[in-house]
Amino acid sequence: MYSIEDQVEDWKTVFLAQKGNSIFCNVDDSYIADPFNLTNLDKDIDNYKSALKLILNDITLSKIKGLHLKKIWDSACFLYGQIHARYILTNDGMLKMLDKYENSAFGTCPRVQCDQQSLIPVGIDDRVGVARVKFYCCNCEDVYEPDGQCNKEIDGAFFTTTFPHLFFLSFPHLKPKTKFKIDRYVPRMFGYKIYRHSKLHKWQERERTKAIWESISKLPV
Ligand SMILES: [Zn+2]
Known part of the structure; x- marks a missing residue:
């Protein structure tokens, strides 16, 4: 003791x-x-x-x-x-981060459509001293700045660019069952969709789906 x-x-x-x-x-x-x-x-x-x-x-x-x-x-x-x-790329490390993730210890996605999806830390560069830690949402597949609870000076390389993606490959059941469709906010005026924004959303949707299929096709069979 x-x-x-x-x-x-x-x-x-x-x-x-x-x-x-x-x-x-x-x-x-x-x-x-x-x-x-x-x-x-x-x-x-x-x-x-x-x-x-x-x-x-x-x-x-x-x-x-x-x-x-x-x-x-x-x-x-x-x-x-x-x-x-x-x-955190080892089995033991991954399990420790899983415990934190399941308790939403990394915060939740600020995006309304993500319905408080738990976030996970990510680096946007593996070189130390280049970028600070960000938080990845597996629903909207975007990254966010830390909220007030996190030390914003923490180096992103301490979490690597690989970690969240290896994490969800190891625990696929944690990913939302969206079938590659992500709920998006649709801007409207007087009940009508605003054309310019809708076009942007469609383009984003196409690019994301393309990127997902490209990464799947590169996975070892
Ligand atoms: Zn999100």
Whole structure:
């Protein structure tokens, strides 16, 4: 049984409890401790060894002093994010994210027609430092900025461009049964559809359906 003091000293507990960080899952220590899973991560991270020790509680926050603490803390956050990006593509990581998804821990789609469909985090670029995290809706297949509950500074690469799509391939029952038809808001004036917008919607519908069929045709048989 952990005491409160032990909890304070546990790096992941502190990190995951920080405001907005609840979209990260808790990466198993055994995954982090396996050097194979960390291949090449040491190249671009300052204080790599200390950061890794901090994450695994081989050193504790109270043992690191002053300005050095801030540097190692930042390196640990950066390293954890990159480990997280790999972990959520594994079965164990996917199951942890599933648990969060089923509890709508990532928020719901702001689009009225999506009827509060749960969102899932996504990166729009796999390179770190290029774009912040966004949220993907599997109903309208669009991405949204984080709401106020999420830390908007989180790097999208910590969630990868692949994750949500692999997630729904792994758990296809979670996708709405729309048969590729997405309810769209139809603008009307005095009860009549506005032609210009309807044309845009038809074009969007065609492009989305085309993209879906193209990706299906590329799947291994
Ligand atoms: Zn949506």
